[in-house]
Amino acid sequence: MECSAFFTEIPNRKGVTIEKGKMSNPIHVTDDRFEETVLRSAVPVLVDFWAPWCGPCRMISPLLDKVAEENAGKLLVAKVNTDEQNQWAIKYGVQGIPTMLFIDKGKVVKKQVGALPEASLKKVVKEFLAQTI
Numbered sequence: 001m002e003c004s005a006f007f008t009e010i011p012n013r014k015g016v017t018i019e020k021g022k023m024s025n026p027i028h029v030t031d032d033r034f035e036e037t038v039l040r041s042a043v044p045v046l047v048d049f050w051a052p053w054c055g056p057c058r059m060i061s062p063l064l065d066k067v068a069e070e071n072a073g074k075l076l077v078a079k080v081n082t083d084e085q086n087q088w089a090i091k092y093g094v095q096g097i098p099t100m101l102f103i104d105k106g107k108v109v110k111k112q113v114g115a116l117p118e119a120s121l122k123k124v125v126k127e128f129l130a131q132t133i
Contacts, residue, residue, distance in 0.1 A: 024068055039103070053083075
């Protein structure tokens with residue numbers, strides 16, 4: 001996999017509750033929890049496929065933290081470390097990182113490969129959330 005240019009209970013449609021304030025931070029998701037956490041989420045999800053050695057991944061990490069905080073309660077930001085958890089990266093055809101999938105009701109709505117500047121990322125997130133209403 002190339003680098004191209006990131007706990008708690010998680011909300012899901014089964015009614016798992018989340019501790020107050022925890023959703024404002026990105027969560028790290030394992031292959032075993034991906035379906036429950038991401039695909040069954042009660043809110044739209046931005047999934048970041050990343051690796052610790054990837055410079056662009058490290059660059060966008062603080063931006064994703066900010067996006068998670070600014071959209072707490074409306075958007076779940078999930079991170080999948082592809083070095084340790086690669087099942088879903090393979091399933092979704094992730095070939096370069098960072099790759100961000102925008103998922104609503106279990107379906108990929110948008111795929112972004114490569115890092116984005118803050119303004120562009122916020123615009124993409126805003127457009128994604130507007131179409132999930």
